[in-house]
Amino acid sequence: EIVLTQSPGTLSLSPGEGATLSCRASQSVSSSYIAWYQQKPGQAPRLLMYSASSRATGIPDRFSGSGAGTYFTLTISRLEPEDFAVYYCQLHRNLPTFGQGTKLAIK
Amino acid sequence: EVQLLESGGGLAQPGGSLRLSCTASGFTFSSHAISWVRQAPGKGLEWVSGISGSGSDTYDADSVKGRFTISRDNSKNTLYLQMNSLRAEDTALYYCARSRCSNGICELDYWGQGTLVTVSS
Numbered sequence: 001e002i003v004l005t006q007s008p009g010t011l012s013l014s015p016g017e018g019a020t021l022s023c024r025a026s027q028s029v030s031s032s033y034i035a036w037y038q039q040k041p042g043q044a045p046r047l048l049m050y051s052a053s054s055r056a057t058g059i060p061d062r063f064s065g066s067g068a069g070t071y072f073t074l075t076i077s078r079l080e081p082e083d084f085a086v087y088y089c090q091l092h093r094n095l096p097t098f099g100q101g102t103k104l105a106i107k
Numbered sequence: 108e109v110q111l112l113e114s115g116g117g118l119a120q121p122g123g124s125l126r127l128s129c130t131a132s133g134f135t136f137s138s139h140a141i142s143w144v145r146q147a148p149g150k151g152l153e154w155v156s157g158i159s160g161s162g163s164d165t166y167d168a169d170s171v172k173g174r175f176t177i178s179r180d181n182s183k184n185t186l187y188l189q190m191n192s193l194r195a196e197d198t199a200l201y202y203c204a205r206s207r208c209s210n211g212i213c214e215l216d217y218w219g220q221g222t223l224v225t226v227s228s
């Protein structure tokens with residue numbers, strides 16, 4: 001079973017700053033199987049990225065994803081107030097699994 | 108507009124059963140695999156079960172295998188989750204979510220708002 005580990009657990013930043021969230025897999029995986037989600041309090045998750053670097057429909061271009069092998073990142077340039085949320089990475093090879101999440105908090 | 112609406116949650120006793128439903132609209136239901144994903148209070152996301160668009164293939168997490176059964180009725184645009192032998196650790200908000208693909212389980216591009224399952228005596 002492949003485990004996804006996200007870091008940091010909490011990231012405190014100010015609007016306008018950039019953010020980099022990481023997701024490490026316990027084994028090498030194809031980037032085709034990596035997705036990222038955003039979840040705000042009281043809301044369902046929203047798909048942000050698929051295949052590691054492709055933005056989902058309607059996602060602004062300040063969100064970008066990259067990575068290969070065991071290390072993947074979600075980058076948010078110029079944080080907007082609505083970006084402060086919890087972010088999850090997901091591996092959907094065979095049975096899907098999620099990382100434990102990174103909380104992006106306002107500093 | 109794609110919509111997913113879950114129902115059937117509630118309070119169940121340990122060892123009891125519940126049946127969740129997810130009614131879909133706004134897309135060709137049979138063209139997409141669908142999953143159940145749960146979130147315990149204050150915790151992260153846990154994928155539970157998935158089913159291919161045709162219904163011929165199902166997938167279950169080890170934590171629910173043998174206790175939960177996923178199924179779908181494409182004529183009714185409805186997904187189901189039969190939950191038996193419920194445990195306290197099954198307490199969670201259960202989401203249904205659409206896969207971008209028809210076979211297997213891939214990224215989940217639309218989610219319902221969830222239905223709450225509480226397992227307690």
